[in-house]
Amino acid sequence: MSLAYSAQRLERELGPWRSTGAAGTAYRALADRIRLLLLDGRLPSGTRLPAERELASTLSVSRTTVAGAYAALRAGGYLTSMRGSGSVLSLQGATPEPSRGEPATAPTADDDGRPFRWDLTQSAPPAYAGLAAAYRQALEVLPGYMPEAGLDLGGLPELRAAVARHFEERGVPTAPDQVMITLGAQHGLRLVAQHIHLPGGRVLIEQPTYPHAIDTFRSLRARLIAAPVDVHGTDVEAVVGLMRAHRPPLAYLMPDFQNPTGSSLSDEDRARIAIAARGAGTVVIADETTAMLDLDRGPRTPLAAHGENVVSIGSLSKTAWGGVRVGWIRGRRDLLESIRLQRRSIDLGTPILEQLTATVLLRDERTMVDARLAQLRAQRDALLAGLAARFPGWTLPPAPGGLSLWVGLGDLSSSALTLAARAEGITLVPGPRFGLDGAFERFIRVPAVVPVPEIEPALTALAAAVRRVEEGSPSRRRGAASPAAPVV
Ligand SMILES: Cc1ncc(COP(=O)(O)O)c(C=O)c1O
Structure with a gap:
């Protein structure tokens, strides 16, 4: 089954494509942009592109430009055109395109057989050093749970109590029955969002924002309205104004170390937003x-302390490991009860071993978080210093916490840099993936997840990618790392 894109819809996804591929011709820039959207998962494999004439007229370019772009995509194996059924994008047939004479500097695979040396598509750190020991402790008590069926939609009472303590310690009185254990925060987001009737309804988001939140709301056919956020903070006037004007049933915010900008809401702004949300009847997902990744900001009161209409989602993915797949929802009891009823259609609970491991980890959460902070501080500092030294024209964020550096690229195109970086062994996510309709072409998210000894070689490779873009020779030699992989 192919998914047909109208020329208007494709134009929205393309964003400012003309600026990509510096010295390239228009047809090549258009082909590069479509290819990047495909590699990046924003145009799914199977997408049927509009007819050449229709797209040319919408983009105000000649039909030759569109025909040239489609031909280039076909030559790379990214597009199949069949009489009568149009032109369909595909990653199956994509073959590495011949280089344009660049030296083969990039490794084809790292020591683990991964195709790229630096995967900067995910702001997800490796596992906490104490994780294996926590699993061992959990295994010891696991047999005590085996006489039961092991299916529990709410979560183990001891873990819910541990998560409730996590909130209490941060200043939000919480009872264990105000907590539901989930398969990570993404699962929590989906469970809450689908509980609120969204088809055609509005969801207020920050922009830029976490890409899979956009995916979730779009899959629920919500209409997105966005308040701007940058590295210095969220436009709270816009949040409050949009809530008043549109009364969206749902808002999705990241109050602390927003992904990707790293900025946070002040305590005062949290209170303002909670009041506006109550007035508008908006449920706010925080x-x-x-x-917990507070590198040097200082504590703030969780948004949930400001109102009953705030539902918090969280997980152990950034402090312990994404592979644990344990998260939580904290909210009103009645809301959790109805989510529990709906959850049965999706899954039947979180694995017991992982829940027991999470319970062990949360018993000494401070030690785990401190270990993570020490590692992230060192990586952030080295990365910021290295970026400042190598790219004086770029704008670096203050990055007081979180995992992402939202870097302003000056005149450089994020999409072109992403393509060129592949040739140097680095995978990145271009800025537009964090926005709606192609915004943020002048930004790139650089996650501070590269180990310190790897930062210099990674930046050397990034500098080579920048030179490629400036010289107008982004390579087409490399394929996608894994187009279906999450962007977290
Ligand atoms: C802002 C944000 N929300 C949700 C998630 C998903 O987290 P989890 O791994 O707990 O599902 C991520 C993951 O990186 C994230 O950055």
Whole structure:
């Protein structure tokens, strides 16, 4: 089954494509942009592109430009055109395109057989050093749970109590029955969002924002309205104004170390937003996935302390490991009860071993978080210093916490840089993936997840990618790392 894109819809996804591929011709820039959207998962494999004439007229370019772009995509194996059924994008047939004479500097695979040396598509750190020991402790007590069926939609009472303590310690009185254990924060987001009737309804988001939140709301056919956020903070006037004007049933915010900008809401702004949300009848999802990664900001009161209409989601993915797949929802009891009823259609609970491991980890959460902070501080500092030294024209964020550096690229195109970086062994996510309709072409998210000894070689490779873009020779030699992989 192919999914047909109208020329208007494709134009929205393309964003400012003409600026990509510096010295390239228009047809090549258009082909590069479509290819990047495909590699990046924003145009799914199977997408049927509009007819050449229709797209040319919408983009105000000649039909030759569109025909040239489609031909280039076909030559790379990214597009199949069949008489009568149009032109369909595909990653199956994509073959590495011949280089344009660049030296083969990039490794084809790292020591683990991964195709790229630096995967900067995910702001997800490796596992906490104490994780294996926590699993061992959990295994010891697991047999005590085996006489039961092991299916529990709410979560183990001891873990719910541990998560409730996590909130209490941060200043939000919480009873264990105000907590539901989930398969990570993404699962929590989906469960809450689908509980609120969204088809055609509005959801207020920050922009830029976490890409899979956009995916979730779009899959629920919500209409997105966005308030701007940058590295210095969220436009709270816009949040409050949009709530008053549109009364969206749902808002999705990251109050602490927003992904990707790293900025946070002040305590005062939290209170303002909670009041406006109450007035508008808006449920606010506070995504706290990165809230514990406070590198040098200082504590703030969780949004949930400001109102009953705030539902918090969080997880152990950034402090312990994404592979644990344990998260939580904290909210009103009645809301959790109805979510529990709906959850049965999706899954039947979180694995017991992982829940027991999470309970062990949360018993000494401070030690785990401190270990993570020490590692992230060192990586952030080295990355910021290295970026400042190599790219004086770029704008670096203050990055007081979280995992992402939202870097302003000056005149450089994020999409072109992403393509060129592949040739140097680095995978990145271009800025537009964090926005709606192609915004943020002048930004790139650089996650501070590269180990310190790897930062210099990674930046050397990035500098080579920048030179490629400036010389107008982004390579087409490399394929996608894994187009279906999450962008977290
Ligand atoms: C802001 C944000 N929300 C949610 C998630 C998903 O987290 P989890 O791995 O707990 O599902 C991520 C993951 O990186 C994230 O950055």
